[in-house]
Amino acid sequence: MISVEQALEKILSYVDVLGEEEHPILDCLGQVLAEDIYSSINIPPLDNTAMDGYAVQSRDTYGASQQSPRVLRVIETVTAGSLPKCEVETGTATRIMTGAPIPKGADSVVRFEDTDEALRKGLSDKISILCQVDAGLNIRRAGEDITKGSIVLSRGKVIRPSEVGVLASLGRSSVRVIRRPVVAILATGGELVDIEQPLPTGKIYDSNTYSTAALVLRYGGIPKILGIALDNEESLVTRLHQGLDSDMLITTGGVSMGDYDMVRDVLAKEGEIVFWTVRMKPGKPLAFGKIRGVPHLGLPRNPVSYMVTFELYARPAILKMMGKKNLGKPTIEAVIGNPIVNTDGRRILARAVVEKRSGQYFARLTGAQGSGILTSMSLANGLVIVPEDKAQVEKGDVVQVMMLDWSEEVGIDI
Ligand code: AMP
Numbered sequence: 153m154i155s156v157e158q159a160l161e162k163i164l165s166y167v168d169v170l171g172e173e174e175h176p177i178l179d180c181l182g183q184v185l186a187e188d189i190y191s192s193i194n195i196p197p198l199d200n201t202a203m204d205g206y207a208v209q210s211r212d213t214y215g216a217s218q219q220s221p222r223v224l225r226v227i228e229t230v231t232a233g234s235l236p237k238c239e240v241e242t243g244t245a246t247r248i249m250t251g252a253p254i255p256k257g258a259d260s261v262v263r264f265e266d267t268d269e270a271l272r273k274g275l276s277d278k279i280s281i282l283c284q285v286d287a288g289l290n291i292r293r294a295g296e297d298i299t300k301g302s303i304v305l306s307r308g309k310v311i312r313p314s315e316v317g318v319l320a321s322l323g324r325s326s327v328r329v330i331r332r333p334v335v336a337i338l339a340t341g342g343e344l345v346d347i348e349q350p351l352p353t354g355k356i357y358d359s360n361t362y363s364t365a366a367l368v369l370r371y372g373g374i375p376k377i378l379g380i381a382l383d384n385e386e387s388l389v390t391r392l393h394q395g396l397d398s399d400m401l402i403t404t405g406g407v408s409m410g411d412y413d414m415v416r417d418v419l420a421k422e423g424e425i426v427f428w429t430v431r432m433k434p435g436k437p438l439a440f441g442k443i444r445g446v447p448h449l450g451l452p453r454n455p456v457s458y459m460v461t462f463e464l465y466a467r468p469a470i471l472k473m474m475g476k477k478n479l480g481k482p483t484i485e486a487v488i489g490n491p492i493v494n495t496d497g498r499r500i501l502a503r504a505v506v507e508k509r510s511g512q513y514f515a516r517l518t519g520a521q522g523s524g525i526l527t528s529m530s531l532a533n534g535l536v537i538v539p540e541d542k543a544q545v546e547k548g549d550v551v552q553v554m555m556l557d558w559s560e561e562v563g564i565d566i
């Protein structure tokens with residue numbers, strides 16, 4: 153049986169970064185930029201004011217104070233988006249609103265609060281300046297944020313809301329990105345019924361397909377639902393073939409030892425099995441290989457084992473295909489509230505609720521750790537990791553916890 157690390161390394165060695173495509177910026181959230189983005193404009197485009205106030209020649213304010221104001225003549229009002237018409241000369245000022253361009257001749261802006269604006273309300277052609285300002289005060293320089301011709305975002309950058317904003321500020325409506333992987337999902341089992349159908353006695357709804365599809369979406373892929381293969385080879389092969397135009401195939405079931413091993417038989421015939429058990433719990437019966445060239449992950453059928461193995465293996469594979477560099481879920485150290493016994497030297501991943509109290513993380517197990525109890529995954533926000541060589545974790549021990557809802561982008565390595 154191979155270790156979790158060996159399994160992951162193998163899987164990652166079988167998937168490559170995908171090709172590029174161009175998309176509207178809002179569709180690219182979470183994708184990786186495939187081009188360097190240069191700016192063809194200055195941002196801000198012109199010197200402008202950071203405050204509502206009066207654009208002046210700073211010399212005119214020297215010595216000004218509450219007690220000894222300097223009175224200037226107001227020559228015009230400029231709002232954001234309009235251009236000044238008059239030049240500020242000695243003894244004059246332009247009333248100016250945040251974001252509006254600085255008129256010629258002015259070298260600083262006195263904010264309204266440092267004038268008697270409140271008394272005059274812009275209705276007078278005189279303004280009293282109540283403090284002295286230095287040249288440059290309250291002026292945002294053209295190109296201060298982005299300089300024309302400079303590289304603003306580099307290829308490889310993950311597009312977050314801030315990058316969408318930066319791209320929009322440059323007037324870019326679409327960009328080149330690494331494309332999202334299409335992940336085909338197939339469930340197997342005669343007891344399964346799709347959620348669109350009524351539920352006959354003795355059957356259960358197929359939840360694995362939907363939890364996987366949701367995970368694929370969460371990590372940026374495009375799920376392709378192949379449906380449920382019945383317990384016969386023909387049904388399985390037909391559906392598998394419908395997934396061969398995807399970037400990765402995920403099947404659930406039929407790979408565990410002593411189980412109905414049809415999936416494994418079909419895999420052996422249709423492709424290559426690289427490995428099919430991993431030293432972990434849950435999730436020992438994990439198969440990986442290729443079916444007609446498409447990387448294939450055969451995950452356990454148990455809904456919990458299934459989601460846990462997805463997080464460990466399918467998630468990093470999807471992220472790698474998307475061109476991401478940070479593939480590891482962040483882990484933290486927490487004080488555990490329950491003992492855990494490791495009976496057979498496997499890596500245990502136990503569902504836990506993590507809370508922070510007085511600056512310290514505490515983890516408690518979600519209760520019964522049966523792999524069929526999917527609601528325990530819903531309770532959990534972390535997976536407590538018990539190393540293979542640790543036979544017993546005591547209550548109060550410090551353990552590593554993988555944080556399921558934290559982003560890989562915090563940059564912790566696997
Ligand atoms: P098995 O690995 O065949 O022993 O299945 C473990 C448990 O998972 C059984 O109770 C199955 O009914 C259940 N199960 C298998 N596939 C799915 C699925 N796609 N959705 C929900 N439960 C499933």
Ligand code: MG
Nearest residue numbers: 408411412453
């Ligand atoms: Mg079974």
